[in-house]
Amino acid sequence: METVLHGVAIYVFLVLVFRLIGKRSLGDVTTFDFVLLLIIGESTQQALLGEDYSLTNAALMIVTLVGLDVGLSLVKQRFPRLERWLEDLPLVLVENGKPLRERLDKVRVGEDDILESARRLQGLERMEQIKYAVLERNGDITIIPAARPSGPA
Amino acid sequence: MGSTAGVGELEIEQDLAFTRRSWRIKRMAWVAMLLVALAGLLGLFGTMGPASQGRAGDVATRGLSIDYPRFARSLAPATLTVHVGPQWVRHGEIRLRLGRTLLAACRIESLTPEPEQTFLGPDHLLYVFPTSPGLDPPREVEVHLQPQRAGFAAGWIEVPGGPRLRFTTFVYP
Numbered sequence: 001m002e003t004v005l006h007g008v009a010i011y012v013f014l015v016l017v018f019r020l021i022g023k024r025s026l027g028d029v030t031t032f033d034f035v036l037l038l039i040i041g042e043s044t045q046q047a048l049l050g051e052d053y054s055l056t057n058a059a060l061m062i063v064t065l066v067g068l069d070v071g072l073s074l075v076k077q078r079f080p081r082l083e084r085w086l087e088d089l090p091l092v093l094v095e096n097g098k099p100l101r102e103r104l105d106k107v108r109v110g111e112d113d114i115l116e117s118a119r120r121l122q123g124l125e126r127m128e129q130i131k132y133a134v135l136e137r138n139g140d141i142t143i144i145p146a147a148r149p150s151g152p153a
Numbered sequence: 154m155g156s157t158a159g160v161g162e163l164e165i166e167q168d169l170a171f172t173r174r175s176w177r178i179k180r181m182a183w184v185a186m187l188l189v190a191l192a193g194l195l196g197l198f199g200t201m202g203p204a205s206q207g208r209a210g211d212v213a214t215r216g217l218s219i220d221y222p223r224f225a226r227s228l229a230p231a232t233l234t235v236h237v238g239p240q241w242v243r244h245g246e247i248r249l250r251l252g253r254t255l256l257a258a259c260r261i262e263s264l265t266p267e268p269e270q271t272f273l274g275p276d277h278l279l280y281v282f283p284t285s286p287g288l289d290p291p292r293e294v295e296v297h298l299q300p301q302r303a304g305f306a307a308g309w310i311e312v313p314g315g316p317r318l319r320f321t322t323f324v325y326p
Contacts, residue, residue: 009326020182050228088175089168092160106176132163144163 002050003057007064010044015072019086022108087137094133097146107135117141199224199231199325210318212236217312221320225300230262231322233296233310241312242284242292248313249294250277255308258300258324265295279313300324 048061076083093103099111114133118124122145132144160167196202199222210218216238225231237247246269251261253276268280282294300306303326311317 006326020179020186022179084168084171089171090165091172092163092165092167095161132160134163134165 003052003060004064006048006050007061008068010047011065011068014040014044019088090137091135092132093135093141094127094130096132097128097130099127099133109135109141114141114143118143118145197224199226200229207320209320210236210316212238215316216240217310217316217318219310219318219320222322224325225298225306225322226325227300227303229300231259231298231300233298233320235294235296235310237292237294237312239292241315245284245286247282247284247292247294249280249282250274250311250313251280251296252277252309252311255298255306258302258304258306259298259308260301262297262299264297 049057072086076086091103091107093100093107093109094114099114104110111127114130115124115127117133117140118127118130122143124130124143124145129146130143131146134142134144136142159165192198194202196205199205205222205224207221207223208218209221212218218236220234220236222231222233235249237249241247253274256278264280266282269283270281272279272281280294284292300322303324306322306324307319308322309317309319
């Protein structure tokens with residue numbers, strides 16, 4: 001019985017913690033995030049199995065966790081209004097070349113993060129070339145480039 | 154500037170009201186996490202720290218006292234330290250009774266020092282520790298426990314013919 005309870009408790013706890021610490025901590029694979037993920041993985045391992053190393057315990061735990069995952073996706077399907085609480089909503093960070101200061105500060109994204117995405121995704125060089133920069137639900141920053149002015153420069 | 158339908162020409166589901174509310178909630182969550190970390194440092198979640206150590210009894214007046222953990226964690230080591238006064242050393246040995254209620258929740262891993270004999274009583278275990286003659290040594294017996302499940306664990310320790318000290322530990326899962 002403890003296995004199932006532990007599995008549910010840790011799953012819910014982790015979902016809650018990751019949901020609350022903000023998207024950027026997951027979307028960006030810097031050294032810090034890597035270390036964080038590594039240590040979190042190690043920390044939960046012991047708590048999940050305790051002193052019971054049997055096959056039954058492991059299988060039960062896996063079934064519980066997978067069941068929770070499926071259950072959660074069914075809940076999301078059934079109650080679409082819940083999806084924004086579970087998955088968050090996108091947020092526009094740059095509009096027509098102008099970075100929206102307050103939002104950038106609140107989500108702890110810097111202009112250099114936006115420019116990096118602009119370079120990587122669109123090959124853009126400057127902030128003015130960005131029409132929209134959006135912080136997506138999973139922490140990625142997507143870029144819509146500004147339309148090129150047509151005609152002789 | 155933004156509504157659920159879109160932003161300018163961008164067809165996107167953005168909801169500023171919702172996003173601002175979630176920022177507020179996240180801020181409160183960070184404060185809560187900080188408080189949890191502080192509570193852990195203070196020993197409210199067990200093992201070490203000022204809040205986690207409790208003491209019952211008094212060696213000076215009653216000849217028996219115990220240092221016990223107010224908070225412990227399931228499957229993590231916990232130690233009970235019993236201090237015995239000189240008046241309870243009889244015939245070169247110390248006898249301690251440990252109530253069996255503790256065993257319902259905890260496993261006794263070891264005792265320091267190891268008792269010479271262990272007797273099974275109706276509701277307790279009786280340990281006999283021989284002592285060496287001479288000047289007053291610190292008469293401490295450590296009981297190393299491992300709580301097996303979460304919840305309240307209650308127990309008692311007494312010297313035959315002497316005071317009985319009760320204690321309660323809350324075991325976190």
